[in-house]
Amino acid sequence: MKKKAxxxxxxxxxxxxxxxxxxxxxxxxxxxxxxxxxxxxRAHRKAPVRDLKSLRLDExxxxxxxxxxxxxxxxGQADVNVDADIVYDAYGLPVFPAKRLKGLLYESxxxxxxxxxxxxPELLQKDSWDALFHHxxxxxxKEAAESSQAQLIxxxxxxxxxxxxxxxxxxxxxxxxxxxxxxxxxASYTSLRYQTRIDPETGIAxxxxxxxxxxxxxxxxxxxxxVIEHGTMRDWKMVALAxxxxxxxxxxxxxxxGRIDCRLEQDDRDATALLVEAALKKGTC
Numbered sequence: 001m002k003k004k005a006x007x008x009x010x011x012x013x014x015x016x017x018x019x020x021x022x023x024x025x026x027x028x029x030x031x032x033x034x035x036x037x038x039x040x041x042r043a044h045r046k047a048p049v050r051d052l053k054s055l056r057l058d059e060x061x062x063x064x065x066x067x068x069x070x071x072x073x074x075x076g077q078a079d080v081n082v083d084a085d086i087v088y089d090a091y092g093l094p095v096f097p098a099k100r101l102k103g104l105l106y107e108s109x110x111x112x113x114x115x116x117x118x119x120x121p122e123l124l125q126k127d128s129w130d131a132l133f134h135h136x137x138x139x140x141x142k143e144a145a146e147s148s149q150a151q152l153i154x155x156x157x158x159x160x161x162x163x164x165x166x167x168x169x170x171x172x173x174x175x176x177x178x179x180x181x182x183x184x185x186x187a188s189y190t191s192l193r194y195q196t197r198i199d200p201e202t203g204i205a206x207x208x209x210x211x212x213x214x215x216x217x218x219x220x221x222x223x224x225x226x227v228i229e230h231g232t233m234r235d236w237k238m239v240a241l242a243x244x245x246x247x248x249x250x251x252x253x254x255x256x257x258g259r260i261d262c263r264l265e266q267d268d269r270d271a272t273a274l275l276v277e278a279a280l281k282k283g284t285c
Contacts, residue, residue, distance in 0.1 A: 049271040052278055057236060060227035061264040061271060065096060065157060065249075067222075069259040070193070070215040072250045073100065082192065084213035084251075089158070091169045092185030096157035096222040096249075104249055105154075106133050109242035123279065124238050132228070132235055150231045152239070157222035159189070190214050215257065226264070240264060240275035 049055065073096060075087045087095045109129045116123035130136055132152055159165065172180040197209035228235050243262040250258035263272045 048273050049269045052274060055266060055271060057231055060225055061266050063224055063226040064263050064265055065222045066261045067216055067218050067220045068261055069218050069256055071258045072213055072215045074251060082214050083211040086214050086216060088186050091166050092182030093159055093162055093165060094189055094216050098154040098156045102154050104246060105242050108246040109238060112241050112245050124241055129238060150235050151229045153227045153229060155224055157224035160221045160223045189220055190216055237275050237279040240272050241279055243272060244276050
């Protein structure tokens with residue numbers, strides 16, 4: 001005996017599952033994946049520049065430094081509430097001092113030169129790096145070199161969109177002076193970290209050992225212009241190598257503080273990778 005159909009007179013409809021398309025290598029994540037779940041080198045970096053010839057070296061680059069962990073750029077100042085403060089402007093917005101950055105960049109370049117000394121001796125030579133920073137020159141020699149030799153020029157880096165923020169904070173400080181002061185604004189980007197020393201004999205905190213320091217919160221990003229007067233492609237390749245090697249700034253670097261990411265941008269595109277790749281490919285700047 002045949003089994004009757006549940007719906008006589010109707011043709012049953014069958015559905016076929018659409019086969020899943022295998023992911024292609026290098027296709028990247030889906031569009032709905034939030035940036036916070038992406039690796040740091042993909043979540044924060046912009047589309048790279050693909051052609052060295054498109055770079056306008058005489059205009060310089062936008063130097064971007066992002067704090068990946070809390071960072072202390074000490075000002076040497078203290079008050080009754082803070083034992084070690086950071087550098088900030090008149091509005092209370094944190095600043096990355098150019099002089100300190102230039103020193104960090106120089107030291108990073110020296111490290112690259114020392115690492116490449118045996119395998120790639122022509123990659124970055126110490127003499128060329130010293131000349132770019134006018135390091136070891138007398139004042140008379142520096143003045144004579146300024147008109148002809150390459151010279152690295154840096155200014156203090158401000159927080160991204162600092163100009164717009166300064167206008168907003170300035171208005172609030174004028175409109176509500178009792179509520180908004182530079183230290184109140186500074187607290188929006190920083191926090192205080194406390195530490196003490198334990199007495200090994202008693203196992204408790206030693207007297208008068210408690211102190212604090214202000215740190216910039218992770219995620220804050222500084223930006224500014226970097227220029228090399230009379231600079232060449234070789235000079236910019238050296239700078240790119242030093243920036244790629246520069247990974248920490250500020251105090252307590254061995255305690256997890258001050259980890260940074262540095263990059264050169266032009267037309268909102270990351271030029272660091274291209275410059276580094278070009279230098280490593282030839283084994284020389």
